[in-house]
Structures are given as structure tokens and as C-alpha cells.
Amino acid sequence: MDIDRRTLLKAGVGLLGGAALTACGGNASPAFVSPSGAEVRAAEQARRPGAIRSFRLVAAEDQVDLGGPVVRTWAYDGRIPGAPIRVSLGERVRATLTNRLPVDTSVHWHGLALRNDADGVPGVTQQPIKPGSEFAYEFTAAHPGTYWFHPHSGTQLDRGLYAPLIVDDPLERLDYDEEWVVVLDDWLDGVTGTPEEVLAELSRGMGMGHAGMGRHMLMGATSPLLGGDAGDVQYPHYLLNGRIPSQPQTFRAKPGARLRIRLINAGGDTAFRVALAEHRLTVTHTDGFSVQAVESDAVLIGMGERYDVLVTLKDGVFPLVALAEGKKTVARGLIRTSDRMAAPGPGLRPRELDGEVIGYDQLVPREALRLAPKRPDRTIKLELSGSMMAYDWAINGKKYDPATIYPVRSGERVRLSFVNRTMMWHPMHLHGHTLALPSGARKDTAIVLPNETLEVDFDADNPGIWMIHCHNIYHAESGMMTLLGYQQL
Incomplete structure (x- = not known):
């Protein structure tokens, strides 16, 4: 049976299971906001959703010409990259994915601060999209800029399943032809x-x-x-x-x-x-x-x-x-x-x-985008570990476990302290938020160099359960992922 948002909301999500939704590193408390809960719906309404723009995607196995080599791969609508989705600031994206792959899939809308139940992480914010079924994602494009989308299912990203998502700002003052x-x-x-x-x-x-x-x-x-x-x-x-x-x-x-x-x-x-x-x-x-x-x-x-x-x-x-x-x-x-x-x-x-x-130190935000000065209410230390020899990538000594959720509260200024104990660089990505670098520049993905520490801040203003992970797909799938969850008030 197809799983759509209505089915998901009726089911109350229940994706992580009752124990995980009230777990933090194995403890019985606190309880976390559900990906489809009232807090998430209220945050979406606060974005003042505009007109709906509808799109359809088909994920399927296909032959694709790379400019000489013809490969059998998985792609959106037989194209690499897939066709761009382009909307204006404030419009609602309604993107329906049809899964014609032989396995489950999903779509993650990379970099967007969107509603949690549209984030596309199977087992966390949605059920996997089964072969032969459809799933309708709907969310407000709340920030302008250059984004993209891809699966959050296994190593599917390293096939041909990706495409740009551009959010235009009609009032942007940037002169180009x-x-x-x-x-x-x-x-x-x-x-x-x-x-x-x-x-x-x-x-x-x-x-x-x-x-x-x-x-x-x-x-x-x-x-x-x-x-x-x-x-x-x-x-x-x-x-x-x-x-x-x-x-x-x-x-x-x-x-x-x-x-x-x-x-x-x-x-x-x-x-x-x-x-x-x-x-x-x-x-x-x-x-x-x-x-x-x-x-x-x-x-x-x-x-x-x-x-x-x-x-x-x-x-x-x-x-x-x-x-x-x-x-x-x-x-x-x-x-x-x-x-x-x-x-x-x-x-x-x-x-x-x-x-x-x-370099990052040369990236200075425009004043309107700089986080207001504030001391962090909470610091979460994320120690990155692992090696090529054992291929045992992890965060805080643990491979990804959906029962481990680091708590935050709405309204907090949160500092993430990425401490890289490895000999490898890691592009660390936080879903659903933008991070402020030490220079103040806003990013959602930031490189953490070997044996260095990078501290980044964000305002906890988008309730739900969100993933933090290395965007090297093989490091992530080997265990360098974890979750951050908003505590219920």
C-alpha cells in the first residue's frame, strides 16, 4: 500500500518506536517532539506557506549516457543530474516520488530548514518508500538559495539519484545576466x-x-x-x-x-x-x-x-x-x-x-544573516573517530544507533563542538538548520579537518528529530551518524 503524508500523520509517525522517542543514550527521558507533532505543524504554519508548486519524480533503473560511456544506474527520470526543482521563496513544494527501484528509497532535501516529517530519513522522519509505491513530500521553501536533493537510503546517493533545488528570492539584489x-x-x-x-x-x-x-x-x-x-x-x-x-x-x-x-x-x-x-x-x-x-x-x-x-x-x-x-x-x-x-x-x-x-575564515555573512550575539545555552560535543584500517567510523565512540538522541530545547542557542580524532577530513552536515561558522557565515555542511576541532552554533528554531552525519556516504553508512531531538515542552 502506498504511504503518503496523510497515512503518516494518521499513524502518528511512530517511526523510532516508543522507547527511542523517549531515549537519550539509553536513558528513559526526555521525551522528544514527534516528526509530525503539533510543534512541527506550528513551525510550518509560522513560515506562512504560499502557493503550491507540484512536481513528480520517478526513481528507476535506467541506461544513462555520460558523454561516451553508457552506464546502467539508478536515476530520477532517466537523467543525471535529475531535472532541477525551482520555486520562489515562500512557495510550497509538493513533490511526489514514484519508486520503481528494486529496493526502498527516500528523498532528503539537503540544506533546507523544512518541516521535520518531510526531511526524508527512513526510520526517523518517515517510513521507507517501498518499491512500486509513491510518497508525497510537502514543505515550504523558507529560505532562498542553492540546495539539492538525494536519497537518504543506504549508498543510493553514490548512484545517479540527485538533482538541484533552487529557491529564488524575487527581492534579491544581485546583478548578473x-x-x-x-x-x-x-x-x-x-x-x-x-x-x-x-x-x-x-x-x-x-x-x-x-x-x-x-x-x-x-x-x-x-x-x-x-x-x-x-x-x-x-x-x-x-x-x-x-x-x-x-x-x-x-x-x-x-x-x-x-x-x-x-x-x-x-x-x-x-x-x-x-x-x-x-x-x-x-x-x-x-x-x-x-x-x-x-x-x-x-x-x-x-x-x-x-x-x-x-x-x-x-x-x-x-x-x-x-x-x-x-x-x-x-x-x-x-x-x-x-x-x-x-x-x-x-x-x-x-x-x-x-x-x-x-577559506572559511574569509566567509563573512551579511549583517542581516548573522546570528544575534548570545552565549550558547547548550554545548554538544561530537567526537569523530575511526580509521581506514578498521573502517569503524563513529561519533562519540558509537556507531549510528537511532536510540541515541542528543536533546535540545526550542529557543536555545546550541553549540556543536566537532572534535576530529581521525586522520581524515569529514564534511559534517546538520539537517533542518544552518550553522554559524566562527566567522559568522551560515552553512549546513562544514569540513572538519583531521585532528582539529570546529565549533559551530545554531538557533534551535525547527522542532523535530534531525540527523547529524558525515557527508562522505561511506563514512556515514559505516556509522558516522547520530540524531538530535527537540524535547517536548
């Missing part, structure tokens, strides 16, 4: 195996008694920008808007045009260093929220992160190159403003890649 949405990805599905095979291989680890490296394990990928080890997985392809570098997508514009590029990293295990040949980038937004404009040669974008940049285009043909950080290969697209010139070959490495790369 053209726009290009760019989705980056690392790809192996249907080429060297499946993500499920990769996870099984990595989970065996590299400790004593293991037979040795599997074909998907990557050793020796290092990056000073990422503090050392750059990634775990060997990918045969890196894609820009679903295309391999030798057959790139070409964006056409006029010389002198002001171009807005919305960059999204949909990869499973890869950070990208992105630069446009012969141009400087002006960063205007990160993870949907605006920052004071700052110039740089390149941006480093971890899995789940987004950056909006502006460029004033010169006359010619210019490669937009996304270096797979530490992995010595690239994704690539072209910007063409002239038909007189030949495109440079795929081996061209823009000198800008070796120039200035913007």
Missing part, C-alpha cells in the same frame, strides 16, 4: 561495480588478516588543503553535469556577460577544487546563504557543500575545471563566448587551480 547550475560528482556505478560493493569492500578494512586492498580502495591520495588523506575510493570518472571531461557540457554566453555559477558537490567521497581558466571568482553565497562578496582564484567544495560565484566573462573558450582534490584527475565543463576559437584540450590545467583558494 546569465546563470549556470553545475553539479559535480565522482562516478563508478555501472563501470567498476556498485556503491554497495564498495561499502562491503571498505567495511572489511585494511587491518591484519585482510587479504589486501580491494579494487575500489584508494591509497596515497593526499591534500594539504584537506589536512592529509583526501579520500577512500578510487573512481574511474569525475562528472560535471553528468558528463566526462573529454565530452564536456558547454555553456554559451556573450563576452562581458556577468555569469552566476551555482556549484553543488553531489559526490560520495571527493572534494573538488574548482577554478575557471583566466578568471577570478567572486564568492557571493555558501550553502544557500549570502556572504560579503570576496574574490578568489578557486573554491574547495566538500561533499554536500554549495557555493555561488560570479564571473565577468572574457572573449574566448574557457574550461571550468573541478580537480578531484588529492586524486589527480578532474571534472570539466566549458564556457564559450566566441565561435572563432577552438576549445582547449581536456588536459589543460588552469593556473588558477594553484592560486588562492578561499
Whole structure:
């Protein structure tokens, strides 16, 4: 039987089970707000939902052309990336997913502060969407910016199930002529195996008694920008808007045009260093929220992160190159403003890649977006642990357990202290909220470097039960996930 929101609300959700909804690390209290409870409904009404915009998605197995290689994979409506969903600020998204996959699935609307029962985490905010059934997500687009969506079911993200979600602000004061949405990805599905095979291989680890490296394990990928080890997985392809570098997508514009590029990293295990040949980038937004404009040669974008940049285009043909950080290969697209010139070959490495790369400390929010000064009411320490040798990624010494929920109360200023005890970088993502970096910039996904601590703050203003996890899909599925829950008042 199909499960829709009406069925879910009638059932009172009951997803985590009575014990888990009143558990915190095994204790019997406190009780937490239900993902479909009155507090969640009240928060949604406070967003003043506008007109409904309806969309339909079909998740299915299909053959997809990557610009030469044709792969059998899973995708939304047979496209990689899937068709963008685009709405205006305040409109309600009604997105109905039909599941034609052979397994359960879900959709997580990454970065949006939306109602909890639309967050798309099976077993937490909804029941899994069974093969052959449909599920209708409905939520208000409460903040403008660049977002995206993908499953929150196993390793499905590392197939082709992802697409942009853009929320336009009719009152935005940003001057540009053209726009290009760019989705980056690392790809192996249907080429060297499946993500499920990769996870099984990595989970065996590299400790004593293991037979040795599997074909998907990557050793020796290092990056000073990422503090050392750059990634775990060997990918045969890196894609820009679903295309391999030798057959790139070409964006056409006029010389002198002001171009807005919305960059999204949909990869499973890869950070990208992105630069446009012969141009400087002006960063205007990160993870949907605006920052004071700052110039740089390149941006480093971890899995789940987004950056909006502006460029004033010169006359010619210019490669937009996304270096797979530490992995010595690239994704690539072209910007063409002239038909007189030949495109440079795929081996061209823009000198800008070796120039200035913007850091978090250079991201300063516009004053209207800065959190009001306030001491944290609560600090939650999240110690990140694990290694490639044992592949035992965890938070506070525990692999993901839905019975472990860290409590907060509505109205609190909460500090998350990410303490990285590992030799690996981790892009940590909080659902349903934006975090304030030490610089004040607002993000929902932030890189925590090896053996460092990153403290970020947020206001507890969106009741429900929310996931915190590493956006390396293999780290998350191996255990680097946990939950945060709002206590009932």
C-alpha cells in the first residue's frame, strides 16, 4: 500500500518506536517532539506557506549516457543530474516520488530548514518508500538559495539519484545576466561495480588478516588543503553535469556577460577544487546563504557543500575545471563566448587551480544573516573517530544507533563542538538548520579537518528529530551518524 503524508500523520509517525522517542543514550527521558507533532505543524504554519508548486519524480533503473560511456544506474527520470526543482521563496513544494527501484528509497532535501516529517530519513522522519509505491513530500521553501536533493537510503546517493533545488528570492539584489547550475560528482556505478560493493569492500578494512586492498580502495591520495588523506575510493570518472571531461557540457554566453555559477558537490567521497581558466571568482553565497562578496582564484567544495560565484566573462573558450582534490584527475565543463576559437584540450590545467583558494575564515555573512550575539545555552560535543584500517567510523565512540538522541530545547542557542580524532577530513552536515561558522557565515555542511576541532552554533528554531552525519556516504553508512531531538515542552 502506498504511504503518503496523510497515512503518516494518521499513524502518528511512530517511526523510532516508543522507547527511542523517549531515549537519550539509553536513558528513559526526555521525551522528544514527534516528526509530525503539533510543534512541527506550528513551525510550518509560522513560515506562512504560499502557493503550491507540484512536481513528480520517478526513481528507476535506467541506461544513462555520460558523454561516451553508457552506464546502467539508478536515476530520477532517466537523467543525471535529475531535472532541477525551482520555486520562489515562500512557495510550497509538493513533490511526489514514484519508486520503481528494486529496493526502498527516500528523498532528503539537503540544506533546507523544512518541516521535520518531510526531511526524508527512513526510520526517523518517515517510513521507507517501498518499491512500486509513491510518497508525497510537502514543505515550504523558507529560505532562498542553492540546495539539492538525494536519497537518504543506504549508498543510493553514490548512484545517479540527485538533482538541484533552487529557491529564488524575487527581492534579491544581485546583478548578473546569465546563470549556470553545475553539479559535480565522482562516478563508478555501472563501470567498476556498485556503491554497495564498495561499502562491503571498505567495511572489511585494511587491518591484519585482510587479504589486501580491494579494487575500489584508494591509497596515497593526499591534500594539504584537506589536512592529509583526501579520500577512500578510487573512481574511474569525475562528472560535471553528468558528463566526462573529454565530452564536456558547454555553456554559451556573450563576452562581458556577468555569469552566476551555482556549484553543488553531489559526490560520495571527493572534494573538488574548482577554478575557471583566466578568471577570478567572486564568492557571493555558501550553502544557500549570502556572504560579503570576496574574490578568489578557486573554491574547495566538500561533499554536500554549495557555493555561488560570479564571473565577468572574457572573449574566448574557457574550461571550468573541478580537480578531484588529492586524486589527480578532474571534472570539466566549458564556457564559450566566441565561435572563432577552438576549445582547449581536456588536459589543460588552469593556473588558477594553484592560486588562492578561499577559506572559511574569509566567509563573512551579511549583517542581516548573522546570528544575534548570545552565549550558547547548550554545548554538544561530537567526537569523530575511526580509521581506514578498521573502517569503524563513529561519533562519540558509537556507531549510528537511532536510540541515541542528543536533546535540545526550542529557543536555545546550541553549540556543536566537532572534535576530529581521525586522520581524515569529514564534511559534517546538520539537517533542518544552518550553522554559524566562527566567522559568522551560515552553512549546513562544514569540513572538519583531521585532528582539529570546529565549533559551530545554531538557533534551535525547527522542532523535530534531525540527523547529524558525515557527508562522505561511506563514512556515514559505516556509522558516522547520530540524531538530535527537540524535547517536548
